[in-house]
Amino acid sequence: MAKAIRSIKKQVPDKHQEQADALADIVTALADNRDAIMTTMDILKNLHEMGALHAISAALQKRNDIGYIAVQQIDQPGMHNIIKNAMNTMKFLGSVNADELQKLLNGVSNGFTNMNESIEKNEERSLWQLSKTMRTPEAKAAIGSMTAFMQGLGEGFLDKKHSDH
Template identity: 50%
Template sequence: MIMARAIRQISKTVPNVQEEQDQAIASIMREVAENQEAIMKTLGILKGLHEMKALEAVHALLEQRTEVGAIAIQQINQPGMHNIIKNAMGAVGFLGALQPGQLNTLLDAVGSGLKRLSNTGENGEKQSIWALSRRLRSPESRAAMTSMLGLLEGMGEVFLQNKEQKKG
């Protein structure tokens, strides 16, 4: 019985630089062909940004990023900016707590009220006490006053809770 000869030397073929570049180019060309539509849209976006000089502005910002960053940090460290950031976070939290229907109703009501306010201000009509009392008895005025009282009561409730928390 004949036994196989032991392998003592392993020869590994290493592609030369030219072969590696050819493989890389072929791989890139395959990807370009497969994603032609996305690449064309991206080029269109870049062309538009270049035409409106936005790319130049971004390039200038990148070149001066250290100085721009230092200025941005200085502006953020202003005491007023801290309040703005905290207020913005509070506003986002408030909007997140509202139901979309509630917010739409409230904004529609405020818009309608502002229209009536501007009409009343433009006309400049003076009204007698009797006319005002008649308007206060209208269903719209009663609904608005009831809503405003509910708003005031809710605000007062929170004010009192916060006052108690600060004491305790």
């Protein structure tokens, strides 16, 4: 028959053994992730060389003061408008068809190019030349687009006016 267990001795590792185990785990992790650690070290070196780490450290030490100043700046009426305008701009850009916006921006770019060429040549156009230009397909397309734009803009203004009442 087996002998009865009367006492259990719990083995508690000493401090030196715990440190040795922890160090072995760290060395293993370093070896397993060598590429990532070397890349991180390069990033830290570059940040240190350009002074960014010092700036980040100083900002972290003064984080309460910086936070207080930031909240004061954000709490000004002008900032409220900037934040609202930014949100409305993002909402607007999200609602615009990307292809239509690209077409418009290309047209604006071409218009600036033509305008600058005309300014550089110091061209003076007579009323007769202007009226001939207004009959070109490009000018008709631009004028038609602008009148359609103004009509839509006016509808937007009238809808807002009616919804306010």
